[in-house]
Amino acid sequence: MFIRPGVAPIRLQRQHQAHPHQHGGQQCRPHRRAPSVLSHRLSLNPRAHRDKTIRTRNGYHRCPPDLNTRSAVKFAVIGLNHGHIYGQVEGLLTIPGAQFVGFAAVEDDLAAQFAARYPDVPRRTKSELLADPAIDLIASASINAERGPLGVETLRAGKHYFVDKPPLTRLEDVDAIEAALQASGKMMFVFYGERMSCQFDIKAKQLVQQGAIGEIVHVMGLGPHRLNAPSRPSWFYDPAQYGGTFNDIASHQVEWFVWITGQRIKSFSSRIGRFGSPAPAPASFEDFADATITGENGVTGYVRVDWFTPEKSPIWGDVRGLIVGTKGTIEIRRTINLAAKDDADRKGHMLMTTHELPPHRVDCSQVLIEWPTQIAQSLQQNRNLLLDHDTLLHVMRQTVRMQREATRVR
């Protein structure tokens, strides 16, 4: 068992041009190899000890003082099929008193890599973990199509569920999750890491709420990704297990639309296509997907994802967000600034221009990453503070519908 020792801080080394969630700069992909030891090493941070601020690669997490005594969440992991699981675990371990009590994976290679990172955490079976009454929460980054059913099992076993995106792949999953949430009274948290672990997005939301750019007119989310076709596990190319490119990647952008605008989705128009991914990507593999989205109040959105990041790109994906308001514009470059002439200026940034302020980069370096705190507080208050269940179910249902109802252009 790995017990998070009181408020002793964890510090994760910051990595240049890193993905905002859990992996290096070259590729965002299902997990195959062990993450760099260097990028995950622990070290003490005296400053954090004093003010209970914990700094991770993605920014600061300040733990609410009353969490220290009242919270002692015990969690386990089931499913290691995407490297995001490391980011999920790291975040959970920033919660004071958090105890990581076990993990399950059917793949021995993934389990061995994970065990190397968490040598004190025992490997157990999925059944054992689900049956263990001491476990409060199950975290998972299993195969996409298994995430929905695992959520139902987890909730019905009386545990909270913290799952990587995409949280599920079928409309039936949404219905089953909805029923399980209601029957169990437990909570489901989805790791929409692109915005949850991104200081720019957290700051942007604050600025929008403060009215810095007026009312939102339009949001655009672009998520190109590098495929590196031969490196993918076999389930990735099985549509039944993978669930489609729109659902896999654009689940980020769809949730972002709802979160940043505060609006439900009234209508959408989506497309998928296959334009030319190399073998072993099968004919069924979709390498392009996009959608226009209209919110209840008329706010407009556009999302595009693809698997065409060029091989010589220094980043797995030049992921961007744009928010057009009636009084200003915010542009987020989450991963890289390729428009910079100087390599030293290639880090991502957030740019804001308004009726009052000329174009300027907003300093987000001190913004707190909130999701571990929000999960901890949710458990304390028995209320989902990360994303209320009505909104979460809406987002999941709409995302799957956009995938299933997309026009195949090619």
Added chain:
Amino acid sequence: MFIRPGVAPIRLQRQHQAHPHQHGGQQCRPHRRAPSVLSHRLSLNPRAHRDKTIRTRNGYHRCPPDLNTRSAVKFAVIGLNHGHIYGQVEGLLTIPGAQFVGFAAVEDDLAAQFAARYPDVPRRTKSELLADPAIDLIASASINAERGPLGVETLRAGKHYFVDKPPLTRLEDVDAIEAALQASGKMMFVFYGERMSCQFDIKAKQLVQQGAIGEIVHVMGLGPHRLNAPSRPSWFYDPAQYGGTFNDIASHQVEWFVWITGQRIKSFSSRIGRFGSPAPAPASFEDFADATITGENGVTGYVRVDWFTPEKSPIWGDVRGLIVGTKGTIEIRRTINLAAKDDADRKGHMLMTTHELPPHRVDCSQVLIEWPTQIAQSLQQNRNLLLDHDTLLHVMRQTVRMQREATRVR
């Protein structure tokens, strides 16, 4: 009469961060005031004299040698309602032997400003110009809704027609133009200046044709504009005269999609809305429009235009184009690079990243602006080399349909 004196060159001063077509950096709008004298002054360019290259603010125009003796196009102008007309005239005057023989405008203030720029060109009536058998071509940047009917009159008067975008506002206009083209045997040229006068776009087209980024998967065109509501003429706020924001601005992007992909439009999904433009913009004024476009071969496009450029933006519009290919990506910043940290690096640029080449800016400074030459050659060969009429009619019809069939989101 203003006669372009043989091959003596015209050199127009280059302006930092200027609109690729004819106006300064603060606002792209229908014409109200005289353009800066400085930005239009003529000067001799000895190098140009030697190799018959003429440099304008937008780049080089090299006149084909055989144009000198065989071409002596006589043109006139009818309608000065958008400042683009200055760019149109300047381009035409780079054609060796071109003669600018008269202009007509019902607005005395616009006529006075124009006359100050071309003091040797007589102001005449529209009827006189259309009836003058010596005139080969009529150029126009009249009120949007008058452009289609003027085109029909011009063609049926036996003259070629060179009109600013949007070329028309109604489906009936397209039908009437089609009939007039057929009946007259004359040609129609539309000034889609965003790409026609942009060195980046010309270079991008060459790179695409050379296969530099593989097959095109997706193109995206973004055209935010500054409204400056009180500065607009009254016709701008009359939907019947203006013809809608999609048709007005996105006519650029729709034509660009067809031109750069080489594909006809198979289907589209468009939206318009009004989110909050200040008075005197009426309730009918659309300040947002976008569309997804699918080409015959499945290639995908997305275009967005709006009137929400923030007041403190240093540019009237941060106009961009993105081309995602199977083997590389091209990003065009036509007007400005706000992602630059250093003000000196804020000029627009074209960035390309491929499977072979890391991100790099493509030098386009020596790219020739081709459209005046193409018009001159079209007149010589009696064949529209700028955009064949079938394609032009297709583009115009689709653009008007996208405007008329758009979903009103707000």
